[in-house]
Amino acid sequence: MRRIPLTAWIGLAIIALNLAALLFGPLLAPFGEEDILGGPFDPATALNWFGLDQNGRDMLSRLLFGAQMSIGVSLAASLLSFSVGLPLGFLAALRGGWVDTVLSRLVDTIMCVPVLISALVVLQALGSSLPVLIVTIALLDSTRVFRLARILGQGINVMEYAEAARLRGEGAWWLIRKEILPNAAAPLIAEFGMRFCFTFLFVAGLSFLGLGIQPPYADWGGMVKDNQQGILYGLYAPLYPAAAIALLTIGVNLVVDWLLAGRTRPQGEGR
Amino acid sequence: MSDILTIRGLRVEAPDGTVLVHGIDLDLKTGEVLGLIGESGAGKSTIGLAAMGWGRGGCRIAGGTVAIGAQTVTGERSAGRAKLRGARIAYVAQSAAAAFNPALTIGRQVLEGPKHHRSMGKAEARAWMLELFRALDLPDPEHFGDRYPHQVSGGQLQRAMVAMAMSCRPDILVLDEPTTALDVTTQIEVLALLRRLIQRYGTAALYITHDLAVVAQIADRIQVLRHGKPVELGPTEQVLAAPREDYTRRLVGERQASLAGEPRRHEGGAELLAVDGISAAYHKVPVLSDVSLSLRRGETLAVVGESGSGKSTLARVITGLLPPTAGSVRLDGQALPASYTARKRDLLRRIQLVYQLPDVALNPRQTVGEAIGRPLGFYFGLKGREQKQEVARLLGLIGLDPDFAGRLPGALSGGQKQRVCIARALAAKPDLVICDEVTSALDPLVAEEILRLLRRLQDELGVAYLFITHDLGVVRRLADRTAVMQRGRVVEQGPTEEIFTPPFHDYTGRLLASVPELRRDWLDQILAARATA
Numbered sequence: 001m002r003r004i005p006l007t008a009w010i011g012l013a014i015i016a017l018n019l020a021a022l023l024f025g026p027l028l029a030p031f032g033e034e035d036i037l038g039g040p041f042d043p044a045t046a047l048n049w050f051g052l053d054q055n056g057r058d059m060l061s062r063l064l065f066g067a068q069m070s071i072g073v074s075l076a077a078s079l080l081s082f083s084v085g086l087p088l089g090f091l092a093a094l095r096g097g098w099v100d101t102v103l104s105r106l107v108d109t110i111m112c113v114p115v116l117i118s119a120l121v122v123l124q125a126l127g128s129s130l131p132v133l134i135v136t137i138a139l140l141d142s143t144r145v146f147r148l149a150r151i152l153g154q155g156i157n158v159m160e161y162a163e164a165a166r167l168r169g170e171g172a173w174w175l176i177r178k179e180i181l182p183n184a185a186a187p188l189i190a191e192f193g194m195r196f197c198f199t200f201l202f203v204a205g206l207s208f209l210g211l212g213i214q215p216p217y218a219d220w221g222g223m224v225k226d227n228q229q230g231i232l233y234g235l236y237a238p239l240y241p242a243a244a245i246a247l248l249t250i251g252v253n254l255v256v257d258w259l260l261a262g263r264t265r266p267q268g269e270g271r
Numbered sequence: 272m273s274d275i276l277t278i279r280g281l282r283v284e285a286p287d288g289t290v291l292v293h294g295i296d297l298d299l300k301t302g303e304v305l306g307l308i309g310e311s312g313a314g315k316s317t318i319g320l321a322a323m324g325w326g327r328g329g330c331r332i333a334g335g336t337v338a339i340g341a342q343t344v345t346g347e348r349s350a351g352r353a354k355l356r357g358a359r360i361a362y363v364a365q366s367a368a369a370a371f372n373p374a375l376t377i378g379r380q381v382l383e384g385p386k387h388h389r390s391m392g393k394a395e396a397r398a399w400m401l402e403l404f405r406a407l408d409l410p411d412p413e414h415f416g417d418r419y420p421h422q423v424s425g426g427q428l429q430r431a432m433v434a435m436a437m438s439c440r441p442d443i444l445v446l447d448e449p450t451t452a453l454d455v456t457t458q459i460e461v462l463a464l465l466r467r468l469i470q471r472y473g474t475a476a477l478y479i480t481h482d483l484a485v486v487a488q489i490a491d492r493i494q495v496l497r498h499g500k501p502v503e504l505g506p507t508e509q510v511l512a513a514p515r516e517d518y519t520r521r522l523v524g525e526r527q528a529s530l531a532g533e534p535r536r537h538e539g540g541a542e543l544l545a546v547d548g549i550s551a552a553y554h555k556v557p558v559l560s561d562v563s564l565s566l567r568r569g570e571t572l573a574v575v576g577e578s579g580s581g582k583s584t585l586a587r588v589i590t591g592l593l594p595p596t597a598g599s600v601r602l603d604g605q606a607l608p609a610s611y612t613a614r615k616r617d618l619l620r621r622i623q624l625v626y627q628l629p630d631v632a633l634n635p636r637q638t639v640g641e642a643i644g645r646p647l648g649f650y651f652g653l654k655g656r657e658q659k660q661e662v663a664r665l666l667g668l669i670g671l672d673p674d675f676a677g678r679l680p681g682a683l684s685g686g687q688k689q690r691v692c693i694a695r696a697l698a699a700k701p702d703l704v705i706c707d708e709v710t711s712a713l714d715p716l717v718a719e720e721i722l723r724l725l726r727r728l729q730d731e732l733g734v735a736y737l738f739i740t741h742d743l744g745v746v747r748r749l750a751d752r753t754a755v756m757q758r759g760r761v762v763e764q765g766p767t768e769e770i771f772t773p774p775f776h777d778y779t780g781r782l783l784a785s786v787p788e789l790r791r792d793w794l795d796q797i798l799a800a801r802a803t804a
Binding site for chain 1: 590591592611614616619620624626628631632633634635636637645646649695699
């Protein structure tokens, strides 16, 4: 096994920290999610390490509770978008012809409306419940996964080893699972890391508009919004959830970089 | 004459510390041509680039000195080295198509050197370019420079690259396999022009190639290399006629064998494959017209021709990858559906294909065992232990240890990969194996082994080969019968011996005459013969 570089260790540590918050957040939190302990934006004390938020709730506790919502929703949405986008993208690449045309034009149609607007419409119409939120984000995101999977699949499908498998008489399932997927893994992992972070920010953005995770549940994006007026008074309050988002984004990207090191080749190398 | 290029104790390392080239000493006199010969990985190109003070892909010159005339290249920093490149020492790459910028005219790219180095005025540079174009026999030299790279042929583009290298009147040319990517008939022209050019302007040259017969025509001395170390250095006549080292003897021996060749004779059984009046087209551009072939069980039919003759397209039609526009293909008298998607699994099994490039023919994420085992499971339902045993048996058949089954293709050499591809084809127990240029991407000694393996397997298994190649040496050693293709048509077809004994068909004769021979005076004779004809 090759040596794990320092940056990857940092990334892994950050992810482990967030994973712990995701799994055990509510247990670790010193106070309840909705407990009001003092005045708005009270400064940090020995009990309330990060101080209180705009409603006088403990910032640290809300961050820990929020981990579940924010990370959970993003992870679920990213996984769902990949499980929809990947097979369809590979299938479009493999089959070509009308399958490709129909799927691709459908995706183009969805993509030509800005994601935020599509999401706003759907969430307004169907109400902003958690499952609706996750599925909406996932489906909108899967268009991008589809495009990537399709182009990767097309590139691999013309390789001679894929041709050999087709000439052997292999079906689509084998081709996707054994010939295309393993060879598309590197860029897909990178895309997953990025999609996860984007989804995270997207959820935060929706929360910011009041369409994401609804109060009183804590989520990091919503917490940035709720505490934003603190910035005007030179308070740290909104920086904590913002830092949590940034930290996780950096952590995921550090790990993705490490996973990709040595697995990717610049295009045209070894001509 | 004085030494124009002096290399002493050259050592080049890859970024991970691997030593690519070690302990190389070279001297090149003004006007002299030194051939660098070796198989892939011998460090030929690395030395050629190091002579310009350059390491490709992060490689660095870790030791030794390179001097051009009185100037030490290795003593210069990168700006100083850049001043030498193009001006005093210039490079000609193997693939002209990849070396030219497709968005700029050829003339502009040829004039780039003089402009950059400010070595001559605009008018002078242009006059010199036209002189070079004329010396290189390029068509319409006045306007050749106005064309874009895609508007000229491969041979012309290769010559244009030579003109580009000569544009600053360098003292030294580094020629890195300049004719390898060309067809044999084109190769002669480029070779002859190169030689004339070097003689006329007294340019010294490092001529890098893996083909001894090519270097014999142009080099004064030959340096044989292996694994980045020098093997043997001597005058061309001596290295070819009386090689001192064992490795050189093997190289020369292989080249001679490939030219002599001993014909094959299989009785052949019933007709296995019948190609009947096939025409095919890519996007309405006709590639094959009215091609008919016949192949009997257990024999080898070679299809030869230059690039663009349609021989690979023929393979695609037979395998069903490209449905023909007319004609039919029959296997054992049974008509094959035009597209492979309409063929039954057992029909697919009976025709297997081995590709030219083993690197892309094997899935880099599947182990050798998986690659060979899949057809066994897919066609015969072999699983678990049975499959493993059969894989081991097949590996034995192609001369690899059973523990290769656990390796990924990345851990294999080119020759080993091609063996695995052959084993994968054989795993299907086919009646017909189509070999599409299977030895072209391999080093001569490795290619020789693969050919021997293919012959042995045919004797043991009685499989029939359709052998597609441009290498006439391969044909003579392997094929019972031969079909010669030119521009999508079969121009001649018959037993290999007959095809290769005079009187020749017009085109066959030209192809045969174009294969370089291992004599110094071969090119002169060819040129003289052409002049009289």
